[in-house]
Amino acid sequence: MSLAFKQETFRDDYTFRNSPEAIRRFPFPFPEDQYMYSVNIEPHTAGPKGAVTEFTLDVDEHYVAECRDKAITLEQDPGRCASLPHMMDAEWDFLEFTMESLARDYPEQFNLSKNGKEWTWVNRPLGLEQSFVFGDAATLPMGPFEYMGRQVQGDFVLLDQREDTLFADAGIVTSQADWSLAFNVGMSWHEWHGPVPQVTKLGVMDRALKFLMSLQQANPVRRLNWTMTINPRLDTSPENYPLWGGDRNKVNEQNAGELAHLRVELQTLFRMPRSNAIVFSIRCYLISMEEMATYPRWAKRFHRVLRDLHPDLVEYKGITKYQQAVVAWLSRFDDGADIGIGTQPE
């Protein structure tokens, strides 16, 4: 498969745009007009062709630009990558998992050759070639987790399983929807999910934890989560709130189509073999309201979801300031017709 990588930015002049093909494959998350938080975990089975779930890890037209944006964020704040000392086995598991997945699914872009423990990795889009000894971190320019975490789109958290729960004991997090790795590293499952509204009474987190504790190798799972972001900005971290928080006051009924973006997270979870850790991958897909409205079925659906969203979720997702402006912008597409169940575009 040939991939044309775009030159674009996710900060300052915000030149990020989706091609028509990228819009077509956008992981639109709303099968119904009403949204309520749920576990919505399903097997991460490969396919269909062209979808963001076609392969284990999705590489798309934004790959090079996203990796560059990640490097900028890490340079400004090295604390966005952290790993506790007992996670070294999990780091190597992560390196092997990402290298093998990319080389298998995108052979034109990536190559991995092994001679016993002597491995050579080639990343053509980023122009990297690295020979190293698997298991010997001194043969890499940085820790194995950071090395490959910089070469895959999205954020990654490594979860250590002990004491009947999961601990977020390593992470590389540069495109998060307003949560902090520095704050969350080392936390247990219920600690880091503490702020999510409307879920304690549903028992959602207990059931999800129980499910993930018995996650098996070769049987990964996924779910979609979503929020909104003003401007196509990946780094909406609390640390950099002054750089993006104010943009939320600039949205009005006229510019909402351009400024407001639906931010969908494809969350996937994989059991690692040597460490028994779980890789939690959070891949962010952005789409502006204008891009979304090229498929009016999606604009209708999102208009209804956003208009009727539970006030607690409006607050939690940080949408309060511009919810009405976006609803007003989207309303022109909504004739009120029944569009049935399903996330597909026209």
Next chain:
Amino acid sequence: MSQLQVKVAAIDDVSAGVRHFTLVDAHGGELPAFSGGSHIVVTMPAPGRTYRNAYSLLSSPENRAHYEIAVHRQPQSRGGSIYMHEQVKVGSVLDISYPVNLFALSRVAKHHLLIAGGIGITPFMAQIHDLERLGGDYSLHYGFRSREHAAFADALKARVSQRAVCYDESLGQRMDFEALLRAQPLGTHVYACGPQGMVEALVSTARGLGWPEHHIHSEQFLAPPVGEPFTLKLSKSELEITVQGDMSMLEAMEAAGVDAPSLCRGGACGRCELEVLGTDGELQHHDHYLSDADKASGRKIMPCVSRAKCGYLELNL
């Protein structure tokens, strides 16, 4: 669930009643790496019924050329261990699950105290590979009935003689759990695997000495006990299934083509938990997963090892 297909490459008798199987990938490739303490579930297609038993992997987790398991022929076997001993030959092909670890070493422990009884030595055989590789601080205490029951004792002596202490019961050698636990440094995790009585005694001694619950690890795979037949009603599937006395509810559901969730099949992992809607008798819980309060509530059951003494039991599936 994804499965692996393996071929039996070698069979050895390692001690009285214990057979050691070496398994290679049936298609000639590498097997997945795993972490010490993992088990696999072996599917045994016996005539008329299928057995699925969990066995700990005892080979080095880094060795992806083959897996090793050891199977103790259970005197009161329902058929699984007898099948492994009598039907499985060199060259036999078996379906196994990917490795699952319900007995993982804590990676934040300061010291690891490993307590094995009899065939319970198997998960530790793999764990000490991981501990040696990671430079972990540990000691292994291994009790067995007599020399002829001492599976792998010579191999352990050769590999890690400084770390391993053996106890031959026939010579009057016994572990003193209380003395052993009292002598451990702060931050020690204890791991027990072996006969039920040994594991329960170790766990209750540790609790009695005030050990933190999360520092006490144990693993026992239970075989489903034999009981009386009864009728299983599945409300969502609108099915009625007869559970024979020597079958578990899970096996009966699978034989009827019901897609029931399961993982370890030995009452340990919790994956197969089902909601009880009603019964005209009493539940017989045998698992290690549900809390005493859950068991007393009569609302939950683990169909892999538990059953009911009743005419019918209705589940929400």
